[in-house]
Amino acid sequence: MGGLAIAIAPTWAQVEMTPLVVAFSGKSGSGKSTISTSLADRLGWKRASFGGYVRRVAAERGLTESIESLQDLGAELVANGLAQFCRGVLEAANWRTGEPLIVDGVRHSEVLETLRALTAPSRVILVFVTVGEAERFARLQDRGMKDQSRLAKIESHSIERQVQDALRALADLVVDSGTSLERALETILARLR
Secondary structure (H helix, E strand, O other): OOOOOOOOOOOHHHHHHOOEEEEEEOOOOOOHHHHHHHHHHHHOOEEEEHHHHHHHHHHHHOOOOOHHHHHHHHHHHHHOOHHHHHHHHHHHOOOOOOOOEEEEOOOOHHHHHHHHHHHOOOEEEEEEEEOOHHHHHHHHHHOOOOOHHHHHHHHOOOOOHHHHHHHHHHOOEEEEOOOOHHHHHHHHHHHHO
8 A cells, every 4th residue: 555655844842852962163263162152051051162171181281271282282182082082072061972062163074073973873963153254363363363474373283274174064054153143043043943
């Protein structure tokens, strides 16, 4: 007996039952930390931060927290064991399998794939955050980055190479943080539904 199969879009309640991990990537100063923090607060989800984890390791080792030293430490952590590094970030957030999670600061496609493996069966959604270059540089200047040549050097580091091209191409959603924070959050929430 042949029947007609009808595809029904999942309801919000059904989507909520699927564990979600929303990961954020973007250049320094793009607004990814602001957006990821606001989204975690709005949803009441835990938030893991690669940058926060690297800063914590730097403090434990007595290292300076310059962007350059943090980049070098991040590269070392990746080289010394990608899965171990990602596990450390997840553990620092007290995340448990099946819980929803916001992850800030994905800088490598290999990190994204490792996160997918470590957080399975959760579905990982990658949000890439952009902003106009003038606004991004103004944000970085507010953080003490006064020299464009220093910024160019920082962006040529191995940690940054995949951010603009590879991760943007892998993103499930691209959000412009140059619009209002509320608009960026609503765009992300609409995608999660």
